[in-house]
Amino acid sequence: MVDDGDWATVGEQIRQARLGVGLSQAELATRIGLDRTMIAKVEAGARRVDALELVRLASALDVTIDYLLHRRPAVVSHRAELLAEDNNAEAARRSQRLDIALSAWLGDVRQMIEAGTLRPNTPMRYPGPVESEADARTAARWLREAHGLGKEPITTLMGFSERCGQYILVIDLPGDGASLIDGDIAVAVVSAKGDPGRRRATAAHELGHLVLGDEYSSDLAVHLSRADRESMINAFAAELLLPVAAFSGPGTDGNPREQIIHLAATYRTSWSLALRQAELAGWLDATTRRSLSQVTPTQAEFMDAVGWAPQPDLNGVRVPPGYSHAVMQAWRRDLVTGPRAVELLHGQITSDDLPRRDDADLPL
Template sequence: MIGHKLKVARSASGLSLRALADAMGGIVSAQAIGKYERNEDMPSSRVLMALAAALNVTEEYLLSEDELALEGVDFRKKAGASAREEAMLQARAIHMLERYLAVEDLLNLRSVDWEQPRSAPHPVADMRDAEDAARSVREDWGLGNDPIPQLAELLEERGIKILSLDLDDVDGLAAKVRRKDRNATRVIVIKRSTWSERKRFNLAHELGHMVIAPVGNVDEEKAAHRFAGAFLIPADVLRAEMGAKRSSISIGELVELKKRFGVSIQALTYRCKDLGIINGAAFARLFKVFSERGWRTAPFEEPATMAPELEEPKRFERLCYRALAEGVIGEARAAELLGISVRELDARLDQVAA
């Protein structure tokens, strides 16, 4: 039965039942499509072909039985995000994950399991525990105290699927993914167009949610924020750079530190306050300057902004190129998996070959 796959593909496309019927040229009604989604009826071959074409998927995809489900979904969103946008994002994430897992299967690759740090989960009763959790994760993964150049790549190596999508009022999500007859995997969705320093902090924040266990009345969001800051900017390194106590910090110094750690100027300033390097008065003065310069509102364009493409997950794309090069799939299938045209695929391959 095609109900689940059809509903996921339609939700991912953002089409209502009526809009999908219109996109198919009216060969079936919205009510009929609703019956297909509820598994009350099956489409004819002609209708199945039209459904696949309108949704930009294959007929084989709609007929396949492997189903994914997201559990424990945690959205990072603006106040104006609608339930419809959240549902569409979940469907798009599932739709992309299905393609990701499909290319792994085609290459006979074992899907990388989530490599939970040995010391996790970390009980967090106060913010200092979140600091210790970040230090322990770095130790467990052998990262030392050096800045992390490509966080998305690191997390994918540790078994977390990182997806980058075009989003509006939602900055991303994190969830567990349940797969039939397989272990659950972890997924983080990030906003493709966001500056890379914001992507990096969001990725570290979601990692925090995966490895900490709040105790008592601890605010988990604040704890995940503290974890993210500590994970990206180790305390010992920052104190060595700046000193243990400062009465003021120049914007120029913050810009240079931003370049080293790959985080926003504002995240660095929070980190300095959390570690007691600056006091509340100095913190407030700096944030007054940030507000005056427009860095605290969209598009959040601080000095030395990191272009969005600098922190993008690339593993899925590489696997598609590999499958094509090894003759496992053809150009049309590779383009479908990547969600692009064959012409765009050819342009990318020429660029890669160069």
């Protein structure tokens, strides 16, 4: 099952998963019927785990067996809000759960690639230097132009990211988001817990880690602090979601609040992001921006600004469209079972939503 030299990897994965769910070694031992000292030896790589114990461990830790058997790729980035709380135990657990979900999501995407139903786009990387927030904003405009968007809104950020080579999964976990690159496969997870504007900002931020490079890469101003690099990626995300060029002309009668509400609703951004972009565009001074930020517009104001049109992005849709099609193709070709197809689509459908098969089409 596992080569002799890989038990240390299994032990470390078990330890990380245990920390992610906030269990002590003694608590985990009780759940699976082992002594605490045995858990300590397993985590140290000094004791092997048989198949039944592995199943029990995966169940107790709420992870896949595959997660426990294989070390995940090291290139992982997290949203700045998590990084700022590195010393907080609860934040560390949230981060670990996101990492586990991210690793499982990578496995799902890789399964569809290996099945031959998904041909991922090559991850896009900005070819120029990125040494400042201005450079990061230039990169965002470059990416928009590469997709023929100009200053138009991004209708679906999940589909846009997929075209850029990054596959996003929206998950029901606390936190913000995380992403990784494994060879030519780029994946990200975004928490569904935040409001829609925050989800889009997180998704754009994780796309920035791909396009600009990240803390593990030599491409993104590595001489700067982590906080400065995160600020640069935040600038990229803001310009990608709501370009400064969208603020054409001055605000109406010196009171641009309604126009900014309309732009925030049209581009589906948070109020704070729209205000920061408005200040950069010269619509607001810093004092006015701070004043307007004190009162967030109501949902009714945002909806009224766009004619009460539905805003589904990163809400009901949990997985990218191309990936969804790949899963359905794999199911139609009998490469995955119905239950596995439902699992791969992460709650986007139920088993009742799958088309009925004719008896002749069923595998023997």
